[in-house]
Amino acid sequence: MRTLERTYRIIFLTTALLLSLIGLVFVQSAGSYWGEVHYQDSSPFIVKQGIYMVISLAVAYVLVKSPLTSHPKFWTYCYIASTLMLVAVLIPGVGAVRNGSQSWIALGPISLQPAEFVKVALLGKLASGMKKHKEKSWQWQHFAWILLPATLIMLQPDLGSAVIMIVSAFVILFLAGYPLSFFIFLFVSGLGAFIALILAAPYRLDRIKSYVDPWNDPLGTGFQSIQSLFAIAPGGLFGHGFGNSRQKFLYLPEPQNDFIFSIIAEEIGFIGAASIVLLFILLFASAFGIAIRLNNWNSFLIVTGMVSMITFQTFLNMGVVSGLLPVTGVTLPFISYGGSSLLTTWLAVGTILHYSANKRAG
Amino acid sequence: MRSFIDMQSKKRLRAAFLCFLICLLLVIGKLFHVQIIKHEWLKEKAEENWDIEIPFGAMRGNITDRSGKLIVGNKLAPTLYFMPAQNPDISSDIPAIAKILKMPPETLEEKLNKKTYMVKLAPEGKNITKEQGDEITKLQVAGLYVGVDFVRHYPYDDLLARLIGFTGYDGDGLAGIEYAYDEILNGTGDKVRLFTDAKGIALPHVEDSFEHGKDGLNLELTIDLKMHQIVERELIQAMEKYDATQALAIIMNPKTGELLSLASVPGFDPREYQSADSTIYNRNLPVWMTYEPGSTFKILTLAASLEEDVIDLENENFYDPGYKVVANARLRCWKREGHKDQTFLEVVENSCNPGFITMGQRLGSERLDRYIREFGFGSSTESGIAGESKGILFSKEAFGPVEQATTSFGQGISVTPIQQVQAVAAAINGGKLYKPYIVKSIKDSEGKTLKEFEPELKRQVISEETSAKVRHALESVVANGSGRNAFADGLRIGGKTGTAQKVENGRYKDGDYIVSFIGFAPADDPELLVYLAIDSPKNSIQFGGVIAAPIVGRIIEEIAPIANIERRKEQLEKEYRWGDAITFRSPDLLGMNEKELLSQNYTFKVKWHGKGKKVIRQLPAPHTLMTVEDTIHLYTE
Numbered sequence: 001m002r003t004l005e006r007t008y009r010i011i012f013l014t015t016a017l018l019l020s021l022i023g024l025v026f027v028q029s030a031g032s033y034w035g036e037v038h039y040q041d042s043s044p045f046i047v048k049q050g051i052y053m054v055i056s057l058a059v060a061y062v063l064v065k066s067p068l069t070s071h072p073k074f075w076t077y078c079y080i081a082s083t084l085m086l087v088a089v090l091i092p093g094v095g096a097v098r099n100g101s102q103s104w105i106a107l108g109p110i111s112l113q114p115a116e117f118v119k120v121a122l123l124g125k126l127a128s129g130m131k132k133h134k135e136k137s138w139q140w141q142h143f144a145w146i147l148l149p150a151t152l153i154m155l156q157p158d159l160g161s162a163v164i165m166i167v168s169a170f171v172i173l174f175l176a177g178y179p180l181s182f183f184i185f186l187f188v189s190g191l192g193a194f195i196a197l198i199l200a201a202p203y204r205l206d207r208i209k210s211y212v213d214p215w216n217d218p219l220g221t222g223f224q225s226i227q228s229l230f231a232i233a234p235g236g237l238f239g240h241g242f243g244n245s246r247q248k249f250l251y252l253p254e255p256q257n258d259f260i261f262s263i264i265a266e267e268i269g270f271i272g273a274a275s276i277v278l279l280f281i282l283l284f285a286s287a288f289g290i291a292i293r294l295n296n297w298n299s300f301l302i303v304t305g306m307v308s309m310i311t312f313q314t315f316l317n318m319g320v321v322s323g324l325l326p327v328t329g330v331t332l333p334f335i336s337y338g339g340s341s342l343l344t345t346w347l348a349v350g351t352i353l354h355y356s357a358n359k360r361a362g
Numbered sequence: 363m364r365s366f367i368d369m370q371s372k373k374r375l376r377a378a379f380l381c382f383l384i385c386l387l388l389v390i391g392k393l394f395h396v397q398i399i400k401h402e403w404l405k406e407k408a409e410e411n412w413d414i415e416i417p418f419g420a421m422r423g424n425i426t427d428r429s430g431k432l433i434v435g436n437k438l439a440p441t442l443y444f445m446p447a448q449n450p451d452i453s454s455d456i457p458a459i460a461k462i463l464k465m466p467p468e469t470l471e472e473k474l475n476k477k478t479y480m481v482k483l484a485p486e487g488k489n490i491t492k493e494q495g496d497e498i499t500k501l502q503v504a505g506l507y508v509g510v511d512f513v514r515h516y517p518y519d520d521l522l523a524r525l526i527g528f529t530g531y532d533g534d535g536l537a538g539i540e541y542a543y544d545e546i547l548n549g550t551g552d553k554v555r556l557f558t559d560a561k562g563i564a565l566p567h568v569e570d571s572f573e574h575g576k577d578g579l580n581l582e583l584t585i586d587l588k589m590h591q592i593v594e595r596e597l598i599q600a601m602e603k604y605d606a607t608q609a610l611a612i613i614m615n616p617k618t619g620e621l622l623s624l625a626s627v628p629g630f631d632p633r634e635y636q637s638a639d640s641t642i643y644n645r646n647l648p649v650w651m652t653y654e655p656g657s658t659f660k661i662l663t664l665a666a667s668l669e670e671d672v673i674d675l676e677n678e679n680f681y682d683p684g685y686k687v688v689a690n691a692r693l694r695c696w697k698r699e700g701h702k703d704q705t706f707l708e709v710v711e712n713s714c715n716p717g718f719i720t721m722g723q724r725l726g727s728e729r730l731d732r733y734i735r736e737f738g739f740g741s742s743t744e745s746g747i748a749g750e751s752k753g754i755l756f757s758k759e760a761f762g763p764v765e766q767a768t769t770s771f772g773q774g775i776s777v778t779p780i781q782q783v784q785a786v787a788a789a790i791n792g793g794k795l796y797k798p799y800i801v802k803s804i805k806d807s808e809g810k811t812l813k814e815f816e817p818e819l820k821r822q823v824i825s826e827e828t829s830a831k832v833r834h835a836l837e838s839v840v841a842n843g844s845g846r847n848a849f850a851d852g853l854r855i856g857g858k859t860g861t862a863q864k865v866e867n868g869r870y871k872d873g874d875y876i877v878s879f880i881g882f883a884p885a886d887d888p889e890l891l892v893y894l895a896i897d898s899p900k901n902s903i904q905f906g907g908v909i910a911a912p913i914v915g916r917i918i919e920e921i922a923p924i925a926n927i928e929r930r931k932e933q934l935e936k937e938y939r940w941g942d943a944i945t946f947r948s949p950d951l952l953g954m955n956e957k958e959l960l961s962q963n964y965t966f967k968v969k970w971h972g973k974g975k976k977v978i979r980q981l982p983a984p985h986t987l988m989t990v991e992d993t994i995h996l997y998t999e
Contacts, residue, residue: 033559033565037559171378174374174378175371175374175375175378176371177370177371177374229396229404229408230404230407230408230411232393232397232404233396233397233401233403233404233405233408234401234404234405234408234409235397236397236401236405237397237398246408246412247408249558249559249560249565250559250560250561251411251412251559251560265393265397269397270393270394270397270398273393273397274390274393274394277386277389277390277393278390280386281383281386284379285379285383288375288378288379291375292367292372294367295367297367300367304375304378308378308382311382311385311386312382312385314386315382315385315386315389318386318389319385319388319389319392322389322392322393322396323392323396324388324389324392
């Protein structure tokens, strides 16, 4: 069985590396023109993404090897640090506004998106501190830990990150043995919250409307959906070929970013796009395969929590891009351009690899 | 292996796994939906979104005459396009461009600063001259494109304008042949498809694609330009001479139905159609106009009577007292004192109304009506020329004895010139009713014939023998009778004059006449049929035989060599010997008013003196011997 676990680990790591390389290549293809037009004086996206990748892999390697990673206190510090950063983002002068959300901290040439890191930190904190005894699993502080960063993120606002964080945190609670009635209650109250959120911010209603029919307002709320479909659909079965996207020429805004999957589907077609989805399935299936064989309760929860985060974010991104879900700005793990996003994904990968390698008896 | 994880968590893990799997499979399903199922629909929409095309003007098909001579062609007239995104600092070039386009710089600046992908610089920059286009090209202004475009070119100016029609601002045919054959003539222009980003900036390293359009097809008309030029010249002269309101003429090959000339005057300049009256460019008179045909219609009564054998031209006499009573109505002959005793041939020569009424009566209403309809009256000739009318005949119920009588000599009905030509062609060509047609062939831009139009026989109306008799009778009308002014030696012209009063709102209009003549040559084997009508001739008030007949005679004389008609040795000689003046006795016109006089078929000139209505004195006096060159002076109170 050791060999099977090893195989899963190899599949998991290989898939993650492969997806990152695919990302690097498509950041170049999708983003080069946008970069030329909008960031003439800085280096091309592929160079920066390459640097981010090196940093991400290095940090992930440290996470895998460092004994600190196993320590619950490590996650508490991470959680406190990233939550403080979320507070800092909201301070005028420290936080920077991009695309209508105050999500960034600019430190000289580097800008960070704390909402990305807090996801990993929260999952680590939540899972590493979870008790094995089911009857004691219910703890009010779990919700406090989740709701504090979630509220801060919603103040930016960044609905996508908040949803991903909450969903993956609840996957941990689910696996940890929270009663089913709780999740049913959650589902009902979530629906209520959803409606409340829509009522609170009318722009979300517009997004829902344009989700139902993007042609309703093709130049307004439906614009991104339509431009994404204009990329994907003409790609057809085989795509226009690598580098031959039409929509990347400013038709689709920031094509290297949240909508990079549209350009991928456009250039390598249904076959290529579906293959990438299959790679993600392989990624999370192998992680689940690792998780179910772990003999440590907290490792089990951490691995599944982290991979749930990656997978749910993948689904959210691809769902938006393909028109399955209403438009929400989230990056595609491994593939979208951006240091914070890539680093966060690799933090999760590193954590998964760490916990699957260092099985402690417990 | 003993698992550390309890069953409940394992179950839940599998459930979570399944959820994620379903989610990602849903994505694949949605991708399949968008990329495969909705592929075409969305692709089309996306292409609309991308397309920035500079359309180049289409090469519209040429219109030529039967020998390929160009009637309407194309002339290079570039159109300017500007893509603002490609040149944000156009301002410095504006004065130079404005100067070439002869427009105020402010207007130009306003147009060029529009926030769109592409500005079509119209109307100032549309269809500029080639020279202007060259000058603009020399300026080398970024983003300003000189697109190939064409305008119609008319080597003969307004010749044939009312038949050909014109094209509008965007090059679509709006009237005449241009309109009726628009789909054939229309080309799809070349296109330069620009590869640009969403803002309209040309993409680097991507070649703009050039899409070849399809040139329009060429129309070869049946028109013979040489003949038509002669006809139009004659019509214009007649218009001036008689101060007429309008005039028309048709030349047809009676053996095929080909229209060799189809003329209406006044014409208009197709380049300046906006300033022309719509009643000019929308009315192609030979097919549009309907009026009482008058005596030219008698040819068909004659043909029917001969076919049905109800008269004998040479061996049967008819006495005309100057009128005929039909159902208590006294229908008068144009010659008040009557033509007295005459053969039926002379009835034809004299255009004697009671004689034709008799023919109509002998035929009976059913047969007369049938022949008229078989000769093509009452329905469109289907010539394919835009704006053709059908004319009006009496309905079967309303076709009483009086209506039948007036129809016999061409009154009370309304027909088009082209119907008359179609019918008379059948009467003289051996009885075959051919569909008149104007398009000889359709050719592609390389000159390859795609479709050739053949003569289309509608039906046999009368026999060859009857037709021969009609030809003979009509030749003698020209040689001896009311059409003598059309005589041309050796050409054996046959024909018939017509004078018809215009009807307006169901009533005869005082003083407005249409004088006409239909003639053909040579009578032994007709190759040309010419119809000519002049609407409301003024100045000196005259008769159809005086105005229209000599013009047709001249036209036939001029066009006969073009049609390779040789002058015959044998012909019906004119009653007088060559060179002699024609002499006849002057008619008694005393007591007549202008209207009565005009409805007659005399072949002499008259001049009115005085302001009264009735003739109280005439010079020379009635029954004086006079020549055709002389004028009868009429004096009123």
